[in-house]
Amino acid sequence: ADLISFIEGLPKAELHLHIEGTLEPELLFALAQRNNVSLPYASVEELRAAYAFTDLQSFLDLYYAGAAVLQTEQDFYDMTMAYIVRSRADNVRHAEIFFDPQTHTERGIAIEVVFAGIARALREARERHGFSSAIIMSFLRHLSEEDAFATLEAALPLRAEYRDLWIGIGLDSAERGNPPEKFARVFARCRELGFHLVAHAGEEGPPQYVKDALDVLHVERIDHGVRSEEDPVLMKRLAEQRIPLTVCPLSNLKLCVVDDMRKHNLARLLHAGLAVTVNSDDPAYFGGYMNANFLAVAASLRLSRTELVMLARNAFEATFLPAAAKQQLL
Ligand code: ADE
């Protein structure tokens, strides 16, 4: 209980969070009803029971199917606001949030609707509660680079309108077989445009994908990156350059990246001097928000309070906020 209140009290920044992954079964059902979308599940309980994954792809199939209930600006607002309420309860002060426009534009939802709903909730939270946030538009790597370019073109006219929020570009979805090089040109373009860059790498994919995310895509942070440990040279580089890793413990457990939390390498990565952070990834699907992720590693890996503070501080240091704004959040 003491450990729990210590974790609750820590101010946190979340850097690896897919907004579509915050859609709780209850809200998913409510939106399905509101939008007359039929679901292949009879109840919230039945849907939740389906959240038994064997790997990344088995999760992605359900996650993309679930996103079909999101139709209107209000739906995106409601989902985002629910995340904010939940995160504030976990003492999250700042969040850099991924969204996948292709998941929605593929279904005929206008990209303007996606931006508008998410942004309205985040701006409201900033004004009312001082909840700080930014958004990172992510490309789905199972789709083509051409499709990513088309998404970028569709989004760029919105850049001025969302200048206060839209800071970066990410890369997610099925990692194996979709290496960073596949997106070299579109990431080069995003770099020219002045966006911050991140990519999922080394979750299911090999350490080579982490290296290529750094050397080919020129990302500033690695999302997941846990398989970096298989390459000692890469480990040394990540430590020396203090390249942040946005690690997601409960996600790794649910997607069978590790089979037991006691075997998670988060503590080893931290002890090797890497800029490790703790994040929730897709909390509605993986069974916990920020405090639950902190608690899982604290208990299973017997982390000290100093280590927990270090993990939380690493996240503030790794944000894309200007230095002055970072200090203010602590
Ligand atoms: N999209 C949402 N969560 C993801 C994850 N953990 N890995 C890759 N793509 C994702």
Ligand code: ZN
């Ligand atoms: Zn992720």
